[in-house]
Amino acid sequence: DAGVTQSPTHLIKTRGQHVTLRCSPISGHKSVSWYQQVLGQGPQFIFQYYEKEERGRGNFPDRFSARQFPNYSSELNVNALLLGDSALYLCASSQLAGARNIQYFGAGTRLSVL
Amino acid sequence: LAKTTQPISMDSYEGQEVNITCSHNNIATNDYITWYQQFPSQGPRFIIQGYKTKVTNEVASLFIPADRKSSTLSLPRVSLSDTAVYYCLVVPNTNAGKSTFGDGTTLTVKP
Numbered sequence: 001d002a003g004v005t006q007s008p009t010h011l012i013k014t015r016g017q018h019v020t021l022r023c024s025p026i027s028g029h030k031s032v033s034w035y036q037q038v039l040g041q042g043p044q045f046i047f048q049y050y051e052k053e054e055r056g057r058g059n060f061p062d063r064f065s066a067r068q069f070p071n072y073s074s075e076l077n078v079n080a081l082l083l084g085d086s087a088l089y090l091c092a093s094s095q096l097a098g099a100r101n102i103q104y105f106g107a108g109t110r111l112s113v114l
Numbered sequence: 115l116a117k118t119t120q121p122i123s124m125d126s127y128e129g130q131e132v133n134i135t136c137s138h139n140n141i142a143t144n145d146y147i148t149w150y151q152q153f154p155s156q157g158p159r160f161i162i163q164g165y166k167t168k169v170t171n172e173v174a175s176l177f178i179p180a181d182r183k184s185s186t187l188s189l190p191r192v193s194l195s196d197t198a199v200y201y202c203l204v205v206p207n208t209n210a211g212k213s214t215f216g217d218g219t220t221l222t223v224k225p
Contacts, residue, residue, distance in 0.1 A: 004157070042201055043158065088148050090212075100146060103213070105157030111148030 002026070004093050004106035012112045013081050021076040021109045025093030031055070032074040033103065034066055035090040043090055049074055050096070078111075086113045118202045123220045132189045134219050136202030141181050144207035147178060147185045152199045152218070161200075162187070189221075197223045 003023045013019050025032050031050040035043035045058040049068035063079045072093075078085055088110050092103040119137045126132045138147070146165055150158035162169055164176040164185070173187040189196060199218040206213075 022211070034212075040217075042217050044215070045213060062188070100163070100207075101161050102148070102163060104160065105150075107157050108155075110155070 004091055004104055006089075006091050006106040006109050008109060009107070010110045010112075014037075014112060014114050015081055015083060017081050017113075018077065018079050019081060019111060021078075021091075021111070022104060023074045023076070023091030025072050025074070025091075026104055029093035029095050029104075030072055031094045031096060031097050031101065032068055032072065033092045033094075034074070034076045035092065036060070037088040037090055038109070039087075046076070081113045083113050086111060117214065118204060118216045120200075120202050120216055120219045122217065123222070125222050125224060127224050128193055129191050132192050132196075132221060132223075134189075134202075134221070135184060136187070136199055136216075138182045138202070138204045140200055141182050141204050142206070146205045146207065147176065147182075148203045148205050149174070149176065149185075149187045150201045150203065151216075152201065158201060158215075159176045163205075175192070192221075192223045194223050194225060197221060 007022045019101040033048040034046040037043040046060050048056040052068045066076045068074045087106040090105050090108045092105045094101040094103045148163040149161040151161050152158040162174045162176045164178050166178050169176045177186040199220050201215050201218040203213045
């Protein structure tokens with residue numbers, strides 16, 4: 001079975017631009033979460049979606065938004081990019097939203113903002 | 115969300131057992147403890163999860179004392195390929211996705 005897939009793998013943008021990152025969860029998984037990982041640090045939680053509804057939001061500005069589609073895939077959108085948004089963006093999926101549901105991570109999208 | 119504290123780095127040699135301890139003093143009653151492994155430029159990979167006492171799978175063991183304020187990941191007979199960053203997470207039962215990663219422990223296995 002395919003794991004969590006993210007696209008694109010790498011992206012270069014300039015300050016002020018907008019970016020859309022995409023995630024396809026493992027088949028049968030209904031929950032998708034997004035994380036930002038800055039070099040040398042652990043992943044930081046951005047959003048969780050379950051059954052197309054937002055279940056949690058981390059401490060990120062309103063420039064960050066996301067949505068989940070009926071097929072459970074998800075998009076993360078970031079507006080007005082800043083240099084500090086340069087990071088590895090990780091998507092994780094799980095069957096349900098509870099703690100016992102293991103999250104499986106994709107390989108991430110490396111975003112560079114110049 | 116419960117904050118976790120782990121050693122920043124650890125060194126070991128091939129064939130040794132490695133124990134990485136994580137403290138999570140304000141863990142809530144229904145929180146679970148999960149460990150992930152991450153290699154450079156890859157997403158974290160699930161290793162093991164537990165609630166209390168001891169859990170063992172094909173790659174690791176997880177020891178959790180009765181007060182659940184800490185946990186220890188045990189990797190038996192490490193190899194060079196176990197060199198990675200290891201993260202301890204406290205996962206809220208109501209919202210698994212809202213997990214708090216610390217800065218992890220960088221394990222370096224030497225020949």
